[in-house]
Amino acid sequence: MKRDASHHSVMSRKNEILKNSSGVDYEQFEISPIAFDYEGLMSSGGYSLAEVQKIQMKTGVGNTPLVELKNITQLVRSISPPGKGGRIFVKDEKACPSGSFKDRRASLSVHHAARLGFKGVVAATSGNYGAAVASQASKYGLKAIILQEVYDSRKVGQPEILEKTRACEAYGAEVWQLTVGPELFYIMLLILEETGFFTASLYIPTGVMGIETLGYELAQQIKEQEGKFPDMVVIAHAGGGNVTGTARGLQKAGSNRTTVVGASVDLRGLHMASDHDFNRKSFTTAHSGFGIPFLTLPDRTDVPRNAARALRYLDRYVLVSQGEVFYATELLAKLEGLERGPAGNTSLAAAIPLAKELDRDQILVVQETEYTAAGKLPSSQLTFAEENGIEVRKGDPKENVPGKVIVIPERAQQMRIEEVDLNRIRQSYVKNVLEATKGYRPTENDIRFLAEDSKSSAELIRKTLQDLSIEVST
Amino acid sequence: MKRTRQEKHINSARKGDLVQIHKVILTPEQRLADLPAPTKAVPYEAWIKGLLLDNEAKIGDTVRIETFIGRELSGTLVEINPAYSHNFGKPRPELLTIVKELERYSEGK
Secondary structure (H helix, E strand, O other), X not given: OOOOOOHHHHHHOHHHHHHHXXXXXXXXXEOOOOOEOHHHHHOOOOOOHHHHHHHHHHOOOOOOOEEEOHHHHHHXXXXXXXXXXXXXXXXXXXXXXXXXXXXXXXXXXXXHHHHOOOOEXXXXXXXXXXXHHHHHHHHHOOEEEEEEEEEOOOOOEOHHHHHHHHHHHHOOOEEEEEEOOOOHHHHHHHHHHHHOOEEOOOOXXXXXXXXXXXXXXXXXXXXXHHOOOOXXXXXXXXXXXXXXXXXXXXXXXXXXXXXXXXXXXXXXXXXXXXXXXXXXXXXXXXXXXXXXXXXXOOOOOOOOOOOOXXXXXXXXXXXXXXXHHHHHHHHHHHHHOOOOOOHHHHHHHHHHHHHHHOEOOOEEEEOOOOOOOOOOXXXXXXXXXXXXXXXXXXEOHHHOEOOOEXXXXXXXXXXXXXXXOHHHHHHHHHHHHHHHOOOOOOOHHHHHHHHHXXXXXXXXXXHHHHHOOOOOOO | OOOOHHHHHOOEEEOXXXXXXXXXXXXXXXXXXXXXXXXXXXXXXXXXXXXXXXXXXXXXXXXXXXXXXXXXXXXXXXXXOOOOOOOOOOOOHHHHOHHHHHHHHHHHO
């Protein structure tokens, strides 16, 4: 029987479609309109870290090299106060089969889909995750459909995403190249319903658990080489999976005193759903346009409860500018002999100013790199930016204006980070959760959940509720 | 003058050729209400590639294709033998001198 394919009708069947396509019954983890059993959800797939490692090993995912960036460290020391300039290491995730850490996520989700008997997988992504899902699907003999937001209404496509279309098709996937808009979710639901495929969403438990091995591995590698755990790990942040998975992996390795820093490219002021703004950015992921909303309202995503909850794990959150990431990409190639894609160097750009804060014997790990290709290069991104009316020049990155000016630093000393106030983020998170559950009066249990879910305290949550004039049920 | 098969390809495709189809998924009126104005003003569109299932077709025809995973889809034929055209961009003067400037800095210290 053919069901009504209209937008309204498909959206009304959302929960049923997601339940059938994810193999997860989200309802069983709900505790109240606010709280849910997060750890219960995470263990619903039934995989231990050791099992995840074994699954990933079978398709060549993980066990990537950890490389000390001695020349960049030396450069940082030359511009740091005396005694300062921590050692910088990078986890070369480009060595994964499809060229990024996203293989870790895809490997577990596609394995899970095959185990549950699904014939194919669907993922909505403009990033490296599409290639990762397509690559893993090939290994498991499953079909893959990748939905990409790639064109504006003139059919002008971001070079980085066009490269990912090519990569997905190279792995044999069916790719839908879509124009700008949140209706991506509708078409995803429609295709899931038509095909009966598995939703390899970035936000299902397996999609996040797959990254735990990354945090675990890097902690172990540093411990083995240097006799201690890393002092700081810098993680590119967008939807939250990278931070969540890596931080959970660090904890599982016993690296509990490591400072977890999230880093995004600053694109504040650009509207992510705007056909006009779409091609005025050089970064299609790991930017503030995803990073901030996913912290302040993690569950506004394509599954009922988001397993990627970065606010639970972040100690700090910093922003860098597009020009600084291109600069860092040049340094990595020319000083360290590692030519890698710019989007994967977001955390490296933040690491340079962050290492200046650390003592010389302290260790900072940049936890990813990504492959590079046509479209995924500073030169292709900057050429595209100029063609779309963006001014590109050298100068002080302070003069960067998202969507208007990209400033390439003149000197390494100009590299900086902008610290985002996590307490303000936590307050907006609480505000958004209460907005979404309007009419419900939170309990002490909910306060505990909100504190845990935002890595804050019951005091901060109570104060925020007071500021919002919300009474707590006793 | 006799046209080569390659030239013919520009405007017409045969069964089994790689083609790209276009679909309007939602018209501006059918789109979500709370979109930014520039997005709300345009349709929601998709492009998909696959092998042509019809015996022959011209640009603009409504055709059926078989996608790379074997699904059958239909839409308007927009391109025959579509190529990837993203590239390495042009050399960027802003990037070329970064390391040279570092050397100048350390020498000047």
